[in-house]
Amino acid sequence: MQKSRIYGVMAASTVLVGGVMIYLLPDFSVYLIATICLGLLVAMVAPAVLISMTINKLQGDVDEKLAELRSQGDELSSLKSKFSAVTTLDDLTGCSNKRHFMDLLIQHRAMSERGTYEFTVAICQVDQFTEIIEKQGLGRGNEVLQLFSRIVKAALREVDVIARMDADKFGLILSGCSEQDALQIITRISQLISQIQVNDQDDVKITSSGGITSFHGTESHDDLIEHAEQALLYAIEQGRDRVAGYNYVSPEEAAES
Numbered sequence: 001m002q003k004s005r006i007y008g009v010m011a012a013s014t015v016l017v018g019g020v021m022i023y024l025l026p027d028f029s030v031y032l033i034a035t036i037c038l039g040l041l042v043a044m045v046a047p048a049v050l051i052s053m054t055i056n057k058l059q060g061d062v063d064e065k066l067a068e069l070r071s072q073g074d075e076l077s078s079l080k081s082k083f084s085a086v087t088t089l090d091d092l093t094g095c096s097n098k099r100h101f102m103d104l105l106i107q108h109r110a111m112s113e114r115g116t117y118e119f120t121v122a123i124c125q126v127d128q129f130t131e132i133i134e135k136q137g138l139g140r141g142n143e144v145l146q147l148f149s150r151i152v153k154a155a156l157r158e159v160d161v162i163a164r165m166d167a168d169k170f171g172l173i174l175s176g177c178s179e180q181d182a183l184q185i186i187t188r189i190s191q192l193i194s195q196i197q198v199n200d201q202d203d204v205k206i207t208s209s210g211g212i213t214s215f216h217g218t219e220s221h222d223d224l225i226e227h228a229e230q231a232l233l234y235a236i237e238q239g240r241d242r243v244a245g246y247n248y249v250s251p252e253e254a255a256e257s
Contacts, residue, residue: 090164092142093149101163101171105221108173112215120182122172123228124152124189124210127240129168132204144206147196155189169232171225179214179245186210186243194241207241216248 211231235244
């Protein structure tokens with residue numbers, strides 16, 4: 001578009017100059033007029049060619065810079081994705097890390113406060129993790145954690161969250177689940193975990209214990225973690241390989257007592 005305007009202005013200027021020169025001629029000689037027209041044509045074409053070459057070169061430079069910027073943008077996007085994965089995921093299991101879990105828990109809590117959305121928090125552990133490390137080493141213990149996390153991920157939905165909270169503890173956010181629903185989910189997971197075989201001799205049976213608590217509208221995100229851990233501790237005290245719920249008491253009931 002810019003080229004057309006430039007060429008149009010040049011052509012109009014050339015025609016105007018040629019017309020004036022021909023008009024001012026004392027004698028309308030065909031030879032002289034042809035010479036003037038040829039000269040003006042050359043005077044117009046030569047700059048036009050130079051301008052076209054310059055514009056094409058500039059356009060090429062611009063396209064090259066744009067391609068370079070796009071390439072850099074793709075690299076930055078890739079680095080951002082990698083950095084995001086590094087800062088939100090646990091290296092060993094590929095689950096969310098504790099920090100990211102807490103951020104997500106705050107978001108779920110905020111959603112619940114704004115409407116009728118409900119969710120349940122669970123803390124689960126591999127009961128025999130310490131025993132496995134003592135008998136077979138940390139490497140084998142890590143393999144069990146990886147298998148544990150894969151089994152739990154397979155049992156959860158895409159809307160649920162699993163994170164590694166500690167060496168052998170995992171946190172879950174079960175979206176849209178009541179405490180009763182969560183109890184069934186964690187119990188099913190525990191049954192799947194019991195099928196893990198540590199070695200051919202199967203001298204260590206793997207079990208999982210869990211503690212769960214639903215959000216009742218008053219607890220902070222730290223309270224939810226504490227309540228789930230208290231429920232987990234109760235399950236462990238009862239002999240492990242079981243799931244326990246937190247006995248929630250509302251602030252009003254606590255004040256009355």
